[in-house]
Amino acid sequence: MRFTAIPVSKGDAFLFQIENIKVLVDAGNNQDEVYLWLKKKDILCIDIFICTHYDQDHINGLIGLLKNKIQINELWLPEIQKYISNVCKSAKNILKQIDDLCINADINKKIYKYKVKTIIKKSLRLNQELNLVPNTTIRYFKYEGNYVSNHISSNLYTQNCTEINTFINIDLNQLFLMINSIRNAESLVFKYQENDKPNILFSGDSSFNFNKNIIIRLSNGSIVTAPHHGSKTSDKLYSQLVNHNSLIFVRSDKKTNIRPCIDYKKLNEKYCTTCNYSNQVEVEFNFNGIKFFTKNNKCNCK
Numbered sequence: 001m002r003f004t005a006i007p008v009s010k011g012d013a014f015l016f017q018i019e020n021i022k023v024l025v026d027a028g029n030n031q032d033e034v035y036l037w038l039k040k041k042d043i044l045c046i047d048i049f050i051c052t053h054y055d056q057d058h059i060n061g062l063i064g065l066l067k068n069k070i071q072i073n074e075l076w077l078p079e080i081q082k083y084i085s086n087v088c089k090s091a092k093n094i095l096k097q098i099d100d101l102c103i104n105a106d107i108n109k110k111i112y113k114y115k116v117k118t119i120i121k122k123s124l125r126l127n128q129e130l131n132l133v134p135n136t137t138i139r140y141f142k143y144e145g146n147y148v149s150n151h152i153s154s155n156l157y158t159q160n161c162t163e164i165n166t167f168i169n170i171d172l173n174q175l176f177l178m179i180n181s182i183r184n185a186e187s188l189v190f191k192y193q194e195n196d197k198p199n200i201l202f203s204g205d206s207s208f209n210f211n212k213n214i215i216i217r218l219s220n221g222s223i224v225t226a227p228h229h230g231s232k233t234s235d236k237l238y239s240q241l242v243n244h245n246s247l248i249f250v251r252s253d254k255k256t257n258i259r260p261c262i263d264y265k266k267l268n269e270k271y272c273t274t275c276n277y278s279n280q281v282e283v284e285f286n287f288n289g290i291k292f293f294t295k296n297n298k299c300n301c302k
Contacts, residue, residue, distance in 0.1 A: 001018045001197070002016070003015070003016050003017075003250075003285045003292070004017075004282060004284045005251075005283035006034055006037050006252075006273075006282065007037075007273045008029065008033050008061070008252065008253075008273070009033065009254065009280070010029040010057045010253060011026065011029040011055070011056075011058050011060075011061070012057070012225065012252045013026055013027045013028045013033075014225055014250075014252070015043075018155075021047045022046050022047050023046075023047065023048045023050065024046045024048070024049050025049075026050070026059075026061070027059070027060070027061025028057060028061040029056055030061060030064070031060050033061065034065065035064050038065075044070060044071060045073070046065070046070060046071065047073050047074065048073070048153070049074070049076065050076045051076065051077050051078065052204030053078060053188065054080065054119045054123070056122065058204070058205075059126070060122070062126065063125055063129055071135075074138075074153075076141060076152075077141070078141060078143070079140045080119070080178065080182060081126065083170060083175055083178060086167065086169075087175045088127070094124075095120065095121070097172055098117060098172075101173065101176045115182075139152075140163065140165075140167075141163055141164065141188050142161055143186045143210075144161055144210070145160070145210055147210055147211045147212070147216075148162055150162060150163070155193055156190050157191045158188075158189075159216065160210040161188045184228065185207035185233065187204030187205045187206040188204060189202065189204060189206050189208075190202045191218075197287065198221040198223065198287070199222040200222065200224075201216065201218060202225050203227035203234070204228075205227060205229075205233075206228070207228070207233055207236065208236045208237040216237075218244070221246050222247055223250060223285060224247055224248070224249050225249075225251075225252070226252070226260070226264060226270075229252060229259050230253075230259045230260030230261060231258065231259050231260075235261060235263045241267075245268045246269075247268075248269050248292060249264070249267050249270040249271070250283055250285075251264065251272045251273070252272075253273070265302075271283045271297075271299050275300050281296065284296065
């Protein structure tokens with residue numbers, strides 16, 4: 001069993017390998033970085049790709065993988081992708097119509113540029129690439145706003161979402177409102193869980209507000225991907241787990257003035273792909289039958 005934080009210039013990209021199964025969670029902001037990294041490792045097929053949410057620093061790399069013909073057997077996506085796909089089939093000049101809706105709704109231009117229109121554009125591009133890979137099975141997940149644990153496959157369990165197979169009919173106005181209500185904090189969260197082995201919690205950019213009074217149970221020596229790249233927006237999880245000294249936290253993305261936050265720096269065992277603006281490194285953990293171990297140095301972010 002192996003867990004790797006892939007060094008991307010911006011965003012998240014985590015590869016989990018167990019036996020013959022390869023699971024990739026997000027793929028960073030650059031369309032070529034993760035593809036080139038996988039190619040170097042001679043990995044040309046991903047069994048399960050999980051897209052936690054639609055920020056560019058999580059989804060752009062997925063578009064690059066599809067463009068470069070990396071085989072993805074199963075693709076797990078937030079439900080919004082299906083709604084965008086359905087509406088776009090019937091709506092003409094959708095970006096122009098979205099422009100008009102933003103003007104009429106008096107939407108702040110910055111929010112519009114980086115949220116509504118970006119999500120639409122990325123989804124349309126993703127649709128284009130998916131049309132060229134008909135052998136990929138797509139599964140959709142709905143954020144529930146509360147703790148939900150369901151086994152999906154390969155010992156991966158939902159933590160805040162449910163798989164859905166039926167979709168309501170919506171028009172462009174309803175789609176616009178749906179996209180405008182999406183927040184980073186609603187990232188899909190999944191946990192690897194098998195017998196007495198350590199867990200791996202894939203956090204995305206979640207705020208972990210969904211767990212309310214429930215503390216997510218993690219085995220000793222489990223790996224947690226730092227939510228929202230170690231940002232303070234996810235301090236709820238850090239405050240819950242700060243005394244859980246056996247956990248291993250792994251942070252992707254670059255260092256900034258606000259990341260990692262103070263609560264992250266207080267954690268006992270933590271690792272970054274980039275510490276203190278240093279060069280990026282690949283963070284790898286292997287499982288020896290008892291615990292995860294690594295040759296990487298611990299995070300020294302100040």
